[in-house]
Amino acid sequence: MISIAQSHEKCARICAASGSNFIAAFRFLPRRERMAMEAIYAFMRTADDLADSEASLSCREEMLRCFRVFFESSLNASVDSSVSDAFSSEIPSITSADEDWRPIFPALLEVIRQYRIPAQYFFDVLDGVQMDLEPNFFQTAEELETYSYRVASAVGLICLHVWGVPPEEIAPEAQTPIFQAAVSCGKAFQWTNILRDVREDAENGRFYLPLTDLKDSEIFKTRERISQAEFAANVQKRILSGDTDLLLPAIQKNLRRTEKFYQETAPLYSAIPPSNRRVFQLMMAVYHRIFLKIRKNPAQIFQKRIKLSKLEKIFLYFRLLFG
Incomplete structure (x- = not known):
């Protein structure tokens, strides 16, 4: 036992x-x-x-x-x-x-x-993990939002139960402002991950951004003649070869989406009791700082994985600890 x-x-x-x-x-x-x-x-x-x-x-x-x-x-x-x-x-x-x-x-x-955590959230996470067993391509932003809810928003809703947000505010059927903010927070974090990892994912045969975001580019004109997997492979090849100019408008579009998700997280801060608030603040600070670095120079995501330096992490940690 x-x-x-x-x-x-x-x-x-x-x-x-x-x-x-x-x-x-x-x-x-x-x-x-x-x-x-x-x-x-x-x-x-x-x-x-x-x-x-x-x-x-x-x-x-x-x-x-x-x-x-x-x-x-x-x-x-x-x-x-x-x-x-x-x-x-x-x-x-x-x-x-x-x-x-x-x-x-x-x-x-x-x-x-x-903490009265709905088991459904854990099953949602497992559904998201299941989606990642094979290279996954999303046609639309709505499909990517579903995936992001499962692998990120559901995790956040679980955490909020532990951090002291009343369970009735974040139950699956709640649809309260706090619930909606938590869902947006998960999407903001997951979209940041996806933008950060564009090159690494391409090296592993994956491309997570919505394929329809490329509809205004020359790349999209080939889409009807080839399969979805072949189309995504073409995008991956461009990333790995450095031929990425046609992809930048799609990146900008997803940066705007991500910024909107971050803006929608505002109600979360006051909803978390002060004794547990700093862990959320640190997570938010790290992800948002990475997002800002990507937004400042989007083209860099095609060359390397964007991350915070050890000094930046220490600064954020101590600012929360002593600020």
Whole structure:
């Protein structure tokens, strides 16, 4: 049997091994909330690692399916019992590999209960991870918004439960100003990621920006004669060869979209209790600073991945710590 304490220790180890810059942001939280964020991060990281492994597509699909089924079984087993009792009742193993991620679930289920987090948000995230198993091309901005909701907005809504926003304000059916701001925040962060990673994604056979944003360029004239995948491959080839002038208008269009998403996040700051606010401020500061660097010189995203220097990160960290 895995105790909740052991489960939290496992989640903390996953966080420590990840090397993610945002683990440092958890230090701004009180201990209880920090442990909750570690359990949530462990879930997200494990799902991503299963999807990004070097295994075959069919194997990755099966591993993600097993992960999802085990999560659902764990939720069902804990409905009428304590978390500890649920895991002492021996939820059956689904695959031999589940021993690697099984220990994170007692802590995660405790967090879901304590903070009244809708399980639907976790399933939304898994749906988004599933979309990333193969190179994904989005025809429209609306399709990309759906993807961004799953992989980013749903994560943000989960975090807001931990950070103290009233659950009724951010429930799936709420549609409150806070809910809408959280959704926009996820889209702003995800669009920033996509713009930042344009070249790296092209090297990996991916292009996430809406293909219809290229409709005013010469590239789009070939679209009806070739498949969607071939069209996206043509765009990727231009990025890697440096022939990117025709792509810049689409980048500018998505920069404007992203800026609008950032503007729509304004209600979030006051909605988060002061004791938990700084972790959100740091995340917002990092992402928005990257966005501003891209907006200042959009063409640079075709040559390199835009990131903050160590000095810039230290400045943001200490400004929040002592500001």
